[in-house]
Amino acid sequence: MNMLTRYFTLTFLLAVTSACSLGKFQAENQAVKLQNPSDVADCTLLGTVTEKSRDRWASARTDKKIATEVLDLARSEAAKLGGNTLVEKTALIMGSQTFTVYSCT
Incomplete structure (x- = not known):
């Protein structure tokens, strides 16, 4: 070759x-859904996760793409905690965002 x-x-x-x-x-x-705070009143709080976009990408990315990446990472961590619901705790700032993880039935 x-x-x-x-x-x-x-x-x-x-x-x-x-x-x-x-x-x-x-x-x-x-399986992990993003919900509003009012939707988790009867859910069990499992914790919080903070995710940051990966810096390995060479090309410029839009805020929407970064937000999608951070949400996907947070969903993965929520699933590891046994959660099925996320609520935004903070806004996306400099590629980082914190979510609250819940288990809802």
Whole structure:
């Protein structure tokens, strides 16, 4: 194999692997919903999570993309705590946001 073929093969394999893990990550998070404070009155408080957007991205990202990334990370952490509901505790500031985690029936 020449060097160019190896490069494209490796790039393709990395892209496929990343896409598979991203799909799993997103599927796990679908059970965790973002709600308003008034919607969690009868829920059990489990804790808080603070998430920060990852700095590894080379391209400029919009605030909406950063907010989506932070919410996905918070959903993942909420699921690890046994939660199924998030409520925003703070606004998104400099790529970081805190959420309250609840378990609701």
